[in-house]
Amino acid sequence: MAMESKPSGALSKRLENVPASVMFEFADRIRVLQEQGINITDLSLGQPEVPAPGHIARALQRALEKPILSYTSAAGSQELRSLIANKLSQESGREVTVSQVIVTCGSKHALFITLLSLLDPGDEIIVHEPYFPPYAEIAGLTGAKLTTVPVAVNSETGFSLDVDEMIAAVTSKTKVILVNYPNNPAGWTLDGGKIKRLADFCMSRGIYFVSDEIYDKIVFDGKVHTHAWEYSDQSRHVIELGSFSKTYSMVPYRLGFIVAKDGVCSELLKTQRATITMVSPYIQAAGSAALKGPQDFVAQRLRKYEERRDKCVELLSKQNIRVAKPEGAFYLFVKMPDKVNVAKFALDFLEEEHIALLPGEIFGIRWRNYVRMSFATPDENLYPAIERFSKRYGN
Numbered sequence: 001m002a003m004e005s006k007p008s009g010a011l012s013k014r015l016e017n018v019p020a021s022v023m024f025e026f027a028d029r030i031r032v033l034q035e036q037g038i039n040i041t042d043l044s045l046g047q048p049e050v051p052a053p054g055h056i057a058r059a060l061q062r063a064l065e066k067p068i069l070s071y072t073s074a075a076g077s078q079e080l081r082s083l084i085a086n087k088l089s090q091e092s093g094r095e096v097t098v099s100q101v102i103v104t105c106g107s108k109h110a111l112f113i114t115l116l117s118l119l120d121p122g123d124e125i126i127v128h129e130p131y132f133p134p135y136a137e138i139a140g141l142t143g144a145k146l147t148t149v150p151v152a153v154n155s156e157t158g159f160s161l162d163v164d165e166m167i168a169a170v171t172s173k174t175k176v177i178l179v180n181y182p183n184n185p186a187g188w189t190l191d192g193g194k195i196k197r198l199a200d201f202c203m204s205r206g207i208y209f210v211s212d213e214i215y216d217k218i219v220f221d222g223k224v225h226t227h228a229w230e231y232s233d234q235s236r237h238v239i240e241l242g243s244f245s246k247t248y249s250m251v252p253y254r255l256g257f258i259v260a261k262d263g264v265c266s267e268l269l270k271t272q273r274a275t276i277t278m279v280s281p282y283i284q285a286a287g288s289a290a291l292k293g294p295q296d297f298v299a300q301r302l303r304k305y306e307e308r309r310d311k312c313v314e315l316l317s318k319q320n321i322r323v324a325k326p327e328g329a330f331y332l333f334v335k336m337p338d339k340v341n342v343a344k345f346a347l348d349f350l351e352e353e354h355i356a357l358l359p360g361e362i363f364g365i366r367w368r369n370y371v372r373m374s375f376a377t378p379d380e381n382l383y384p385a386i387e388r389f390s391k392r393y394g395n
């Protein structure tokens with residue numbers, strides 16, 4: 001007679017490796033205050049404050065008018081993949097073919113697919129700290145060990161990634177090195193020399209170099225972003241992730257992509273099929289419109305972010321608050337005086353001033369003395385908030 005197993009109610013061991021998402025807990029508190037009718041100036045979330053350009057929304061509406069009755073390709077539509085391939089071929093100077101592109105539900109999902117497909121329990125993944133919090137959550141789900149390497153801080157030049165320290169953290173179990181540049185939250189970016197060194201090292205050691213470049217169009221001071229793909233050579237070890245969220249204000253559309261060599265793509269597609277099947281073809285039509293259409297929105301946004309970066313740094317420095325000038329993305333990562341309990345400061349600031357910013361520990365415990373503020377916030381809310389912050393700084 002078959003034994004009846006008693007359900008214990010326990011959830012998977014894998015979930016025990018996933019840190020609680022403090023970022024979303026904070027977001028929930030903001031929502032509760034907003035539901036009470038309180039007007040919150042929200043510098044905590046990384047999303048553009050304007051909607052996607054009209055031609056993108058209209059492309060979605062038009063697509064909806066022509067119903068599609070079947071599942072479509074798991075990798076994405078031929079049109080969108082070829083537009084992404086053209087974009088990256090042009091920008092990196094290294095050819096990308098359509099078969100090397102997978103369209104995903106945002107770049108977070110691209111990251112999930114990539115890490116779940118690459119990592120086994122017991123493997124190690126190295127990432128810089130501070131880092132985008134879902135890196136730890138997704139690594140936790142795979143059962144791999146996350147090793148973090150702190151970025152360097154210099155009071156004159158700001159934050160920078162020491163590639164040699166990343167390399168020094170490699171062990172025989174390291175399977176992935178993950179970098180994000182331009183960086184959320186610290187605003188540093190990488191030049192070709194550093195990217196090449198990391199890519200060459202990874203390729204020579206058979207380690208996967210996963211590069212999260214979702215802020216590739218938000219690089220300041222006239223600099224041009226260098227893609228990791230440029231250094232991918234014939235090797236299967238470079239994987240680049242991108243997104244429509246920040247560049248085209250398409251956060252709620254959930255659209256991103258993975259670019260990897262053919263043999264890797266065909267494997268990653270197994271995880272795509274096992275999870276979402278494919279990205280909605282309607283949303284993909286909007287993505288095609290974004291890449292095919294006028295790009296002046298992207299340039300305007302960049303100018304706006306750069307103007308705000310400069311003004312915020314100026315406002316803070318007038319109050320003797322030093323902050324590294326971000327080279328890209330749209331965040332200020334500000335060191336608070338040592339005596340301040342920053343998690344409490346952020347909560348009090350929210351409750352009393354109705355301004356939300358994020359405590360640095362969300363991006364790695366070593367950064368508990370920092371706060372992150374997003375300047376993807378309308379000027380009329382942003383500048384008064386920075387002034388309120390300056391007044392309370394240190395208290």
Ligand SMILES: Cc1ncc(COP(=O)(O)O)c(C=O)c1O
Binds near residue numbers: 108184
């Ligand atoms: C570094 C980084 N990677 C990935 C993401 C995820 O973006 P999405 O899933 O909207 O493409 C974000 C969002 O803030 C981010 O900052």
